Amino acid sequence: MIGTRPASIDPTPWLDLAQHADRALVRQALAADAPGEREMAILLSPAASAELEAMARRAQALTRRHFGRTIAMFAPLYLSDYCSSSCTYCGFSITRNIPRNKLTVEQMETEFAALKKMGIEEILLLTGDRHSAAGFEVIRNAVERAARLFHSVNVEVFSMTGDEYRGLAEAGCTGMTMFQETYDPAVYAGLHLKGPKSNYDWRVHAPGRALAAGIRTAGLGALLGLTEPRGEMISLYRHAVELQRTYWRGGVSICFPRIRPQTGGFAPTFEVDERMLAQIVFAFRICLPDTPLALSTRESPHFRDGIAGIGISKMSVASKTTVGGYSPATEHSAAQFEVNDDRGVDEFCAMLRSKGLEPVFKNWDGVYREPLAAHAG
Amino acid sequence: MSDALQLGDRTFSSRLLLGTGKFSGREAMIAAIRASGAELVTVALRRFNHDHDDDICAPLASLAGITLVPNTSGARDAKEAIKAAELGRELTGSPFVKLEIHPNPHHLLPDPIETYEAAQVLVKEGFFVLPYMPADPVLAKRLEEIGCAAVMPLGAAIGTGQGLTTAAMLRLIIRDARVPVIVDAGLRSPSEAAATMEMGGDAVLVNSAIAVAENPALMAEAFAMAVKAGRLACKAGLMPQSETAVATSPLTAFLTEVA
Amino acid sequence: MDLIVNGKPHLHQGHGLIAELLDEISAKPAAIAIVLNGEVVPRSRWAAVRLKEHDEVELLTMVAGG
Numbered sequence: 288m289i290g291t292r293p294a295s296i297d298p299t300p301w302l303d304l305a306q307h308a309d310r311a312l313v314r315q316a317l318a319a320d321a322p323g324e325r326e327m328a329i330l331l332s333p334a335a336s337a338e339l340e341a342m343a344r345r346a347q348a349l350t351r352r353h354f355g356r357t358i359a360m361f362a363p364l365y366l367s368d369y370c371s372s373s374c375t376y377c378g379f380s381i382t383r384n385i386p387r388n389k390l391t392v393e394q395m396e397t398e399f400a401a402l403k404k405m406g407i408e409e410i411l412l413l414t415g416d417r418h419s420a421a422g423f424e425v426i427r428n429a430v431e432r433a434a435r436l437f438h439s440v441n442v443e444v445f446s447m448t449g450d451e452y453r454g455l456a457e458a459g460c461t462g463m464t465m466f467q468e469t470y471d472p473a474v475y476a477g478l479h480l481k482g483p484k485s486n487y488d489w490r491v492h493a494p495g496r497a498l499a500a501g502i503r504t505a506g507l508g509a510l511l512g513l514t515e516p517r518g519e520m521i522s523l524y525r526h527a528v529e530l531q532r533t534y535w536r537g538g539v540s541i542c543f544p545r546i547r548p549q550t551g552g553f554a555p556t557f558e559v560d561e562r563m564l565a566q567i568v569f570a571f572r573i574c575l576p577d578t579p580l581a582l583s584t585r586e587s588p589h590f591r592d593g594i595a596g597i598g599i600s601k602m603s604v605a606s607k608t609t610v611g612g613y614s615p616a617t618e619h620s621a622a623q624f625e626v627n628d629d630r631g632v633d634e635f636c637a638m639l640r641s642k643g644l645e646p647v648f649k650n651w652d653g654v655y656r657e658p659l660a661a662h663a664g
Numbered sequence: 665m666s667d668a669l670q671l672g673d674r675t676f677s678s679r680l681l682l683g684t685g686k687f688s689g690r691e692a693m694i695a696a697i698r699a700s701g702a703e704l705v706t707v708a709l710r711r712f713n714h715d716h717d718d719d720i721c722a723p724l725a726s727l728a729g730i731t732l733v734p735n736t737s738g739a740r741d742a743k744e745a746i747k748a749a750e751l752g753r754e755l756t757g758s759p760f761v762k763l764e765i766h767p768n769p770h771h772l773l774p775d776p777i778e779t780y781e782a783a784q785v786l787v788k789e790g791f792f793v794l795p796y797m798p799a800d801p802v803l804a805k806r807l808e809e810i811g812c813a814a815v816m817p818l819g820a821a822i823g824t825g826q827g828l829t830t831a832a833m834l835r836l837i838i839r840d841a842r843v844p845v846i847v848d849a850g851l852r853s854p855s856e857a858a859a860t861m862e863m864g865g866d867a868v869l870v871n872s873a874i875a876v877a878e879n880p881a882l883m884a885e886a887f888a889m890a891v892k893a894g895r896l897a898c899k900a901g902l903m904p905q906s907e908t909a910v911a912t913s914p915l916t917a918f919l920t921e922v923a
Numbered sequence: 924m925d926l927i928v929n930g931k932p933h934l935h936q937g938h939g940l941i942a943e944l945l946d947e948i949s950a951k952p953a954a955i956a957i958v959l960n961g962e963v964v965p966r967s968r969w970a971a972v973r974l975k976e977h978d979e980v981e982l983l984t985m986v987a988g989g
Contacts, residue, residue, distance in 0.1 A: 315901075320835075320863075320902075321835065321839060321863075321864065325901075339916050339919070340914050340915060340916050343914075343915035343916045344915060347915060531840075532840055532842055533842075535805045535840060561919055562919050565916065565919055589918060589921075590918065592918065593916075593917075593918025593919065594918070597915055683988065683989030684987040684988060684989070685987050685988040685989040686987075686989065687987065693987060706988060706989060707985045707986065707987065707988055708985065708986055708987065708988020708989070709956075709983050709984075709985060709986075709988075710983065710984060710985075710986045710988075711929045711930075711981065711982065711983060711984075712929065712948070712950050712954075712955055712982040712983060712984045714948050714949045714950060718984060718986040718987075719951070719954040719984050719985065719986070720985050720986050720987050721953075721954060721985050722954065732985070734985060735988055735989070737988055737989070747958065747963055750963045751956040751958065751963055751983050752956075752985065754956040754963065754965060754966060755954070755955075755956045755983070755984065755985050756985060822989065849989075871989035872989070
């Protein structure tokens with residue numbers, strides 16, 4: 288069954304501009320006082336690629352204005368790789384014959400301690416799709432435990448009900464991330480054949496549900512490579528704007544996962560190269576000047592070094608995408624995606640400092656923050 | 665394609681709202697309203713005085729296409745404002761109310777807390793609440809959230825004619841609003857009204873600048889043109905100001921360099 | 924009866940009906956709203972009201988204002 292892309296995030300009115308804008312329009316978009324949807328479409332166009340340096344300068348200036356010269360740091364922790372869905376591009380798909388693992392409570396605490404020792408203060412907890420081995424309770428329990436140690440606890444798990452998000456918020460969860468993977472319902476249907484994740488509607492409305500339930504931040508993204516990127520990024524942009532306007536007390540952040548090679552050999556249909564990825568990041572920074580933009584360790588050290596502070600304001604570091612993996616206590620397991628930048632925290636921070644950027648591990652003290660009141664929006 | 669202004673369940677073609685205070689007399693006021701093309705006109709509540717017939721509803725009834733917007737000026741707190749709004753609705757039958765609560769008689773700046781509390785009650789009583797407010801982006805979202813039909817941030821203090829002193833805040837309000845933004849108070853010249861519309865404002869409310877002008881009807885006509893011009897300019901897309909590029913080493917070298 | 928109307932003492936000659944008071948003051952009913960002892964009295968209830976000794980009545984009308 289094919290889902291329905293909400294009309295509010297339909298990119299169709301802008302697709303022509305995104306393909307055919309000329310250089311004059313690009314220059315106009317770059318100088319616009321209050322860039323909006325139209326400028327977003329223009330800045331994603333092929334013509335804008337010729338103005339990448341100008342886009343980068345603008346993106347850097349805006350990043351400095353809103354984020355200073357800081358980069359927010361975080362690390363992911365996979366709690367489990369059990370999964371009930373089959374996403375054709377993912378290493379954890381239910382169809383893959385890999386040994387499945389899940390952290391015991393003791394292992395979880397050991398992983399937390401290892402991450403704290405690395406200096407991590409913001410943790411992102413991940414699981415596969417809803418599964419009896421790693422359902423709501425497991426995640427809620429992990430959040431509660433993590434919230435005792437880390438100032439910011441976020442989850443990137445399966446789509447939940449409003450009540451479940453409320454439960455997470457009350458347990459100390461400050462943010463959720465949910466990549467729509469692709470906003471194109473037909474493409475989505477073809478990639479997500481089985482399990483709860485095959486429900487497009489249930490997924491696309493999850494960030495809104497979470498924010499309405501009192502989760503402070505929703506992290507959005509689309510997996511670059513699954514479909515034509517310009518239309519995809521326009522949908523993503525519109526999704527972010529709509530959520531920011533409605534849930535104005537909370538926030539939205541955007542990440543830019545890009546399909547990289549992995550075991551199983553899923554080849555992206557629409558390959559997005561580094562230049563296009565950079566253009567996308569710059570366009571988002573210009574059109575959403577104060578929205579955090581994050582980049583993971585999927586990308587190479589060279590690319591990460593180059594783009595830190597130029598649009599990108601947040602980066603994961605020293606990531607393990609296997610279950611656990613930060614302490615010797617956890618067993619070997621399959622990775623969800625291949626990490627390309629495996630530099631440790633110290634080395635990565637030294638790189639940032641050499642570029643005049645300050646890594647920030649802890650921005651707020653979690654101890655006095657309550658979940659936001661549930662809000663109709 | 666219609667560019668109508670939607671407020672509550674009504675639509676209006678004029679984006680210039682007029683205040684009726686401070687005119688030299690009734691004739692000047694009527695002439696100005698006619699010249700402005702305004703469809704929404706504010707009126708105030710006062711004690712009846714049998715010495716002179718102050719009633720404004722009768723004269724305004726002679727103008728076609730006018731919707732009255734009673735204001736609550738004089739109210740010093742939410743309780744008084746709510747009562748004033750109810751009285752205004754009693755007298756005019758209009759669902760609109762300009763909620764204005766300015767306890768300080770010198771600067772007449774609006775009290776955000778009383779305004780918020782009054783708005784909560786009045787929205788529940790079915791009013792289309794147009795709250796006059798400080799140009800604060802968070803307050804604007806809170807008033808929108810509780811159901812106000814628009815927000816009315818000030819450009820400058822009432823009657824000062826200081827123009828868009830709050831421009832930076834207005835831009836933020838306009839950027840994030842999901843209800844119309846009507847800039848009210850402080851405008852002196854039609855060019856300021858045009859500037860407000862160019863920055864994306866949905867409408868302006870003007871009183872002193874027209875009432876106290878040498879020729880109010882002519883000034884009203886000028887404002888009407890300015891509001892239309894600004895609105896068209898906003899939709900037409902202003903050309904960029906020139907940017908001087910600063911030569912630095914290229915930021916995008918990392919995309920072409922070999923890793 | 925003695926009333927306070929718009930803050931000033933007023934000697935009401937009638938039976939305490941609003942219509943009578945408005946007539947005394949030469950106020951056109953259509954242009955008046957009434958607050959009696961601090962409470963708004965909607966037009967629909969005017970006929971049912973009986974004013975009492977020392978009642979405070981505010982008579983309000985719409986005038987020009989910004």
